[in-house]
Amino acid sequence: MLDIKTEFTTNPKNKPAVEALGFGQYFTDHMFIVEYTEGKGWHDARIIPYQPIQIDPSAMVFHYGQAVFEGLKAYKTVDGKVLLFRPDRNFARLNNSNERMVIPAIDEAFALEALKQLVTIDREWVPDAPGTSLYIRPFIIGTEANLGVHPSKSYKFIIIMSPSGSYYKEGINPVKIMVEQKYVRAVAGGTGEAKTAGNYASALKGQEIATAEGYSQTLWLDGKEKKYVEEVGSMNIFFKINGKVVTPALNGSILPGITRDSMIQVLKSKNIPVEERRITIDEVVEANKNGTLEEVFGTGTAAVISPVGELKYLDEKIIINDGKIGEVSQMLYDTLTGIQNGTIEDTFGWTIKL
Amino acid sequence: MLDIKTEFTTNPKNKPAVEALGFGQYFTDHMFIVEYTEGKGWHDARIIPYQPIQIDPSAMVFHYGQAVFEGLKAYKTVDGKVLLFRPDRNFARLNNSNERMVIPAIDEAFALEALKQLVTIDREWVPDAPGTSLYIRPFIIGTEANLGVHPSKSYKFIIIMSPSGSYYKEGINPVKIMVEQKYVRAVAGGTGEAKTAGNYASALKGQEIATAEGYSQTLWLDGKEKKYVEEVGSMNIFFKINGKVVTPALNGSILPGITRDSMIQVLKSKNIPVEERRITIDEVVEANKNGTLEEVFGTGTAAVISPVGELKYLDEKIIINDGKIGEVSQMLYDTLTGIQNGTIEDTFGWTIKL
Structure with a gap:
């Protein structure tokens, strides 16, 4: 060495x-x-x-x-x-x-x-x-x-x-996000799963558009069909639909988030059903219509959990869980931050003490 | 100022x-x-x-x-x-x-x-x-x-x-290029038409693969359907098919090359038919089969013209114009370099004398 x-x-x-x-x-x-x-x-x-x-x-x-x-x-x-x-x-x-x-x-x-x-x-x-x-x-x-x-x-x-x-000085505040229609972040065969500078430069334009419309993050769809949900801002995204937690499967254009992976493991340890699979934006809209869209949240190192209170797609505005953080989101936040600051026992072996 | x-x-x-x-x-x-x-x-x-x-x-x-x-x-x-x-x-x-x-x-x-x-x-x-x-x-x-x-x-x-x-110390030497199947350079809605660092970083992997197989450049297809020809290496690409010159139309994911634009203007001034439109890799393969694929060349600031002598697509190897530079390619090279070094009159108003 x-x-x-x-x-x-x-x-x-x-x-x-x-x-x-x-x-x-x-x-x-x-x-x-x-x-x-x-x-x-x-x-x-x-x-x-x-x-x-x-x-x-x-x-x-x-x-x-x-x-x-x-x-x-x-x-x-x-x-x-x-x-x-x-x-x-x-x-x-x-x-x-x-x-x-x-x-x-x-x-x-x-x-x-x-x-x-x-x-x-x-x-x-x-x-x-x-x-x-x-x-x-x-x-x-x-x-x-x-x-x-x-x-x-x-x-x-x-x-x-x-x-x-x-990140949350005044309590966890759900964010408003907007589905980007024109610009894309990544495509299969591109650099989406690499943590490389160009991906972030590419995403600034969508962020600019979202900000101008009063939204704080961009929800990115796949670059090929603009149909499948990929990421939110620079976070992975999760949906709780009818008791099950769903997150887009790693497909080559999505960043394999370490917080994402940790959340999946915490959910499994609590016996909460979690699926990694393709999910269309239409499925999310439909779940909202039939009353089964229970929670939406982003995950990443900076915020740990960023609950989504409102989602804009085309001309539709979807309010999620009355704009408040959901029960599972709160549990995941508390569990992960507890492990990170040592107040909850790390049964996963994730932390290294210096 | x-x-x-x-x-x-x-x-x-x-x-x-x-x-x-x-x-x-x-x-x-x-x-x-x-x-x-x-x-x-x-x-x-x-x-x-x-x-x-x-x-x-x-x-x-x-x-x-x-x-x-x-x-x-x-x-x-x-x-x-x-x-x-x-x-x-x-x-x-x-x-x-x-x-x-x-x-x-x-x-x-x-x-x-x-x-x-x-x-x-x-x-x-x-x-x-x-x-x-x-x-x-x-x-x-x-x-x-x-x-x-x-x-x-x-x-x-x-x-x-x-x-x-x-660029050509020993005469213009046609290059061998390979159609990339797995990686993509750009997609509609991405940054392909911007001259930004990330596009070049993204393309290095395809270049590495081409080099390993004995090819000097990557031919990039579109990121959405992997069907339409976009660019070669970091150059624009032209095909002469049955007397007509065809180059991919600027679609948002192709760099709007200044040499590309100059070539189109030179072709028009010489009354050589030139089309900017979508062109599939299948059309190129088909033109080769029926004997109408006459010339292929890349254009860019560094080389001006880079004739393509061989093109590999899947398991097929296409030899173009017996691996030699074509007549139109040579004419374009001579015209543009002549204008650039002042030996041919600049009727286009392209040069600025210091």
């Missing part, structure tokens, strides 16, 4: 007040970085003070978009311990993204070791107020200074960390 | 030998850069010595891929003048890409003025050997240091330039 050199900051930053944290705007004192060079592999692993990177303007990431990332969190428990939630799954998924985007694989065990060292060094940055956490962003970018269209011959794998505030 | 400050290099580089140029690996002495800040617009335009940029590791381009670019060339004429080819079209297209990727528009007239000043300063870098040119790469990247998924609140618009060697 590579050796990790550490250079400590001589100029630690002031930590922002917990109320000011928000999401992804402050960064901790240190970052991890390791270089890849063709013929040499990954080398020069180091933890250094958080700082700008120097990069050639012809670096391939700026032009041809070879960029993949992950998002996970570290949580502080009531007794002051720091927990990581399923970090092995993030690094496994990062390698799946690498494969699709023709980026060399990382050593997952090494990445986890690097992450543990980095979080340990900056452990004072893990906030402890309810609902807060340390958001962790591992990412890889192609850095070769060359304008030919080919896979980059050099890369940087970097981990940065950002203390983040409670 | 913004003022452009100029800082000249005090340390000019040695110019590489013309035989060593290749594509996109050497850069000139200067670069243009202008900043965008929300609420302030574009500001601080300057031409400075070519140098790395300093950028925060949380800059949005690394994570959410807001990046668009253009590619064009400056040519040296036999009498030592420098010509730009249709640069106004590049900046108009850049703004179309900006619109799709939710990036603020640039002032096209200002961008052209900046480009002219930059090329004039580095005019000694425009090579004059036959077939060589100065490749110009304008690009825009989102630079806000923030991990929230939203359009960046700050951007850099940069122009870098790279002397490039002759």
